[in-house]
Amino acid sequence: MKNILIFFLALFTFSTSIAQEKKATEISGLDTTIKPGDNFFMYVNKKWYDATPIPATQAGVGAYMFMNYPQRMRLQGILESVSKGQFPAGSIEQKVGDFYASGMDTITIEKRGYEPIKPTLAKIDAIRDIPSLMTFVANEIKVGNGSIMSFGVGPDDKNSSMNIAHSYQTGIGLPDRDYYFKSDAPTVAIQNAYKTYLSTLFQLTGTDAATSKKNAEIIYDIDRQIATSHKTRVERRDVHANYNMMAIADLEKKQPNIGWKVFLKNIGAQTDSIDIAQPAYYEKLNGLLKSVPIQNWKLYLKASTISSYSGDLSKAFVNADFNFNKVLSGQAVQKTRGEIMASAVDNHLGEALGQLYVKKYFPEAAKKRMAVLVDNVQKAYAARIDKLDWMSLITKQKAKEKLAAITKKIGYPDQWKDYSKVNILIDTYFENLMSASAADYQIEIAKLGKPVDKSEWFTTPSTVTAYNNPSANEIVFPAGILQSPYFDNDADDALNYGGIGMVIGHELTHTFDDQGAQYDKEGNVKNWWTKEDYAQFKSRIQQVIDLYSTFTVLDNIPINGAMTVGENTADIAGIAVAYDAFKMTKEGQGSTKIDGLTPDQRFFMSVAKIWKVKMKDEFLRLWINNNPHSPPLWRVNGPLMNTTPFYEAFDVKESNKMFLPKKDRITIW
Structure with missing residues (x-):
């Protein structure tokens, strides 16, 4: 790590030369009756928000977790296909196909009560x-x-x-x-x-x-x-x-x-x-x-x-379960059996189904492009650490060592999970569930007292998510999130850096949020801060808590700033570092307009697009009480209030509702 600064500077120079020419993707549907500096989330998404109904079988619609609904339709298509085919006993196609078919056999399930x-x-x-x-x-x-x-x-x-x-x-x-x-x-x-x-x-x-x-x-x-x-x-x-x-x-x-x-x-x-x-x-x-x-x-x-x-x-039990969850989430109608079973197979045989998903929907070119994005955002993070005016050189060095040590997982595992101990028959749905659960437990208990397998994944390849695992010092981006609006292998850099770039920056920041900052580069809970630097860090974390505690939803229900501080910190820094990485590209350094929009404007619009979500009031209430993330509107407006380049891109004035004086804008990383 001696020459880490020189190393990162060299990578910065290299990254600007590998930017690829990508097609320009149109951004449409802006509501120009709303000033960008008053409510940027609605400026970008209001027309979609007003025109898009929430499906009766869902509690919300749009991006983020609600993209798992169309994902389940994709998975259902795969499962329908393999459930009707003839495959060797014990093959992944046989297991996922027969599991799905057994759950779709509602006549037998109903008879069994x-x-x-x-x-x-x-x-x-x-x-x-x-x-x-x-x-x-x-x-x-x-x-x-x-x-x-x-x-x-x-x-x-x-x-x-x-x-x-x-x-x-x-x-x-x-x-x-x-x-x-x-x-x-x-x-x-x-x-x-x-x-x-x-x-x-x-x-x-x-x-x-x-x-x-x-x-x-x-x-x-x-x-x-x-x-x-x-x-x-x-x-x-x-x-x-x-x-x-x-x-x-x-x-x-x-x-x-x-x-x-x-x-x-x-x-x-x-x-x-x-x-x-x-x-x-x-x-x-x-x-x-x-x-x-x-x-x-x-x-x-x-x-x-x-x-x-x-x-x-049987159906009576399913109905009872739904009627309770209906009060919690506001979902009006039960999901189709096919959607339920797509989720069940994903939950119990996720990496088996994931192999089929990746083969059909995730090209190798997308994985390579994503690797470039991750590397560039990581380099931008190192540069931001160097520029911090509140952190000492010794702590900066430790932070960059931790940043450089991060493991990056993209798309799918290198080694797929073994399901050989799971016994799946086409006519025994409940027993299939028990076999999968018992096998999963045996895999879990076998790890006790053994060295950690750092190649293990804790989500399935098809899930629309990303995560940071502090005990392994790793960031993970499954194939499920690597699609529009987050990522498009053919889209221009403004959209990709404002989309998945922001998510990459977000996950990197969890390495340095209120919890992640307490882990060292090996994933141990161990102090690597000077006393003075950690006090400065905590004061900035408190600024995030205080600001977000002023935001409200529904009938003036406040966001719990202390509960959401880790995610809010990651959102603020995630946008900032993604913007810096974008400025390393040819498009980011230029001024060519597309659809009348500057590169910076397209970048920030992409940020708003990736949190384009509409949900039932009941589900929003459930969210605000339990979810460590702020609601989508504030995942856009909150961080942008603290992002000075956003002010410059959209000429945000003191008279605008999102305006914060420059001295009050929060910068942690």
Whole structure:
């Protein structure tokens, strides 16, 4: 790393010479009745927003997560094709095709009703005491049916090269702890819908209506008691507080009702310690196991089990599941069976299906073009670090070392996941699910105590997403997001750098956001800052929290600035670094207009296009309460308020609503 500055300067020079001539893609649909400096999101997207209906089967429409809807149509097309073909037993085509066909056989699924889970419910009936309850919980974890205990295997925050056991707070049926303690009308409606859902599940499995309603109240009360121990979403952003390595021998003494030693033995986990992310939950659970009657725990486990599988049983259960989620998300009509099954295959055999997706939809040329974009944005980031006026030279050097060490994954894994242990038959849908879940668990448990495989992916190739994994110091861009409006291999640089370039900059910034900045270049939680520099960094992070806390949605619901600070920081810096990388290209350095728009204007319009989203009010409310990202409008307007080149590109004045004085514009990276 001695000559890292010279190295990056050389790469900067090289990058400007490899810019490719690309076709100009038209930008249309601007609403010129809106001033760009008043609401840039709507200036670019309002005509689309007003003209585009939300499909009845969806909670929203547009880019970002809602692009997974047309993705599922693509996957469904692949699955329809392979499900009708003849392929060798054990081949990926046979497995994904027969899995899909088994789930599309709704006649057989309907005939079976809830028969597939009767053996599990019988096991719950056989529970007589706390030890037998915990044995049931452990055995169900091995087939993906979680309840009051969570277990996972992943890198040790203090030694990222090794996999250890982890456990997290769990056990509630509503999306977050706060739903149990709010009393506003929308939240109360969700609480009541949840109770109705629980009651319906009992009725569908043979319990009378009056008893089912009582059961629902009992379960809700247990849920609420559990929720009192849960950390809030803001509290869970504290990296150090969420790392608590505990000896199993100590846990045995402190939490005898849980019986950690026997529990871990039953799930096949050979370890003498475990990282408990939120210890208060397990302290609470240990007490509740004793204070809540066994009969009530059995009701709780039945509800948890039926709910876990409700979408995989007959239509009455699917309807109950949908009716509850309808209140949460506002989705008006159930998804088609084909769309549901495309998601199910992607969830359970994602890399098998991913191989077929990549072969059909992701050309090698796109991967190569994306690699150039990633490299250029990474180089631009190094230059921005060098120019920071608040960071010392020693910390800058450490930051650039970490930046240079980032692993970049594009499109799909180099080594595909092995599904040889998954047994798929064309006429046993529920058993197919169980086989896939059991095989997935065995892959997970086999990693315990072993070196981390840094080639592993944690999303499927077809998913429209991107992520930063701090414990591996890596950024990942699956093939699913590498399409319009984010990326077009044939589009001009302004659109690609404003699109996927911004996403690349965003993911790189997670390496240096409030959480990522606490990991070193190896992925360990370890301080690499001077005391003075970290204080400066924290003060700028607070500026982001304060600014976004002033933004509101719906009926003046404020954005939770502390909960969304990591994503907001990544958005602000992501646009800034993508713009710098764009200025390294021939188009970015020129002034040639396309469709009457300057290169800079096209860049910023592309930023607005990639967050072009319209959603139901219910889903927006769900988002604002649970999603660590700001809503799409503020993913555009918030960062641009802090981007001086945007002001210059659109002549933003003090009289405009998005205007911030230059001294108040936030620059972190």
